Amino acid sequence: MNAPLYSIPGSAAPTAAAPAPPAEPARTVAAVLAQSQVESVMDELDRDLIGLAPVKSRIRDIAALLVIDKLRAQHGLAAHAPSLHMCFTGNPGTGKTTVALRMAQILHRLGYVRKGHVVSVTRDDLVGQYIGHTAPKTKEVLKKAMGGVLFIDEAYYLYRPENERDYGQEAIEILLQVMENNRDDLVVILAGYKDRMDTFFQSNPGMSSRIAHHLDFPDYSTPELLQISDRMLEATHYRFGAEARVAFDSYLQRRIAQPHFANARSVRNALDRARLRQASRLYADRDSPLSAEDLSTIAASDILASRVFANTERDAP
Ligand SMILES: Nc1ncnc2c1ncn2[C@@H]1O[C@H](COP(=O)(O)OP(=O)(O)O)[C@@H](O)[C@H]1O
Ligand SMILES: [Mg+2]
Numbered sequence: 001m002n003a004p005l006y007s008i009p010g011s012a013a014p015t016a017a018a019p020a021p022p023a024e025p026a027r028t029v030a031a032v033l034a035q036s037q038v039e040s041v042m043d044e045l046d047r048d049l050i051g052l053a054p055v056k057s058r059i060r061d062i063a064a065l066l067v068i069d070k071l072r073a074q075h076g077l078a079a080h081a082p083s084l085h086m087c088f089t090g091n092p093g094t095g096k097t098t099v100a101l102r103m104a105q106i107l108h109r110l111g112y113v114r115k116g117h118v119v120s121v122t123r124d125d126l127v128g129q130y131i132g133h134t135a136p137k138t139k140e141v142l143k144k145a146m147g148g149v150l151f152i153d154e155a156y157y158l159y160r161p162e163n164e165r166d167y168g169q170e171a172i173e174i175l176l177q178v179m180e181n182n183r184d185d186l187v188v189i190l191a192g193y194k195d196r197m198d199t200f201f202q203s204n205p206g207m208s209s210r211i212a213h214h215l216d217f218p219d220y221s222t223p224e225l226l227q228i229s230d231r232m233l234e235a236t237h238y239r240f241g242a243e244a245r246v247a248f249d250s251y252l253q254r255r256i257a258q259p260h261f262a263n264a265r266s267v268r269n270a271l272d273r274a275r276l277r278q279a280s281r282l283y284a285d286r287d288s289p290l291s292a293e294d295l296s297t298i299a300a301s302d303i304l305a306s307r308v309f310a311n312t313e314r315d316a317p
Helices: 029-036 038-048 053-074 096-109 134-145 168-181 194-203 205-210 222-235 244-256 263-284 292-296 300-304
Strands: 086-090 118-121 149-153 187-192 213-217
Touching: 029 038, 029 053, 038 053, 038 096, 053 096, 053 213, 086 096, 086 194, 096 118, 096 149, 096 187, 096 213, 118 134, 134 149, 134 168, 168 205, 187 194, 194 205, 222 244, 222 263, 244 263, 244 300, 263 300
Parallel strands: 086 187, 086 213, 118 149, 149 187
Antiparallel strands: none
């Protein structure tokens, strides 16, 4: 006999779909966009996320496909739920998790998933340590993800060819069945480094054939990272003082060349440390009154005190 067929209960609702049934079926692209309010999510994505031009254009393509699919369905032209499983590849901190959240919103607004939440997991959430532990673990995760997006970070760790009977294989088999049987109510996004994902797909053709959309997230340029840092500071009511932005620019140029650089995540961490230094600097002088401007300004010295500037020919501050 074949492996048992897994299908996750609670998702059997007949064509689980649209947020609210519209009074009149949409006949135009504009009507679908207006009814679903999906355009505001896409505009937000364009506005809030710096760079990522290839990713944004792929998302527009996918949204167009889904909108047209809705119009086709009204003419009885759609055969069955389109395959929406995706793969997001790119280095750490390139925005994969952030975009997955937006993608879930888009899918939800267009009625392709009931709830639009994202369940984010890694191998350890799916694979057990002992025989018999993996299937219940994987099924529990799938149950939580139903009606939304299951985001599997570093998905290739599910496959360990060096270990003959690795339990990861069992998780993969369950995922494959659910990705096929529950595709009208669950979208799986696999994420990770591009080269490792390619290798994973070569050894797992079943998984590869179920992924309809591959989005590759490029590394950010230094100017993009600077814009991202402006956004991050703005969001927390901080800003760069005179010279500080230039200092952060040279910080980034050095940091990019170092090991473990993680794009926008490294920017976030560097800004956290700059805020700590700013606080220590302000704290040191107990008697000066501090204006709102003092309290919200990151000074060049808060950046230049970073370890990244140690051991270079820079003039002493
Ligand atoms: N294009 C972008 N514009 C603004 N902030 C970004 C952008 N990309 C990533 N970030 C921020 O950087 C951090 C890391 O992003 P994340 O989505 O977790 O990356 P990944 O999942 O690829 O490792 C998050 O705080 C996110 O908000
Ligand atoms: Mg991530």
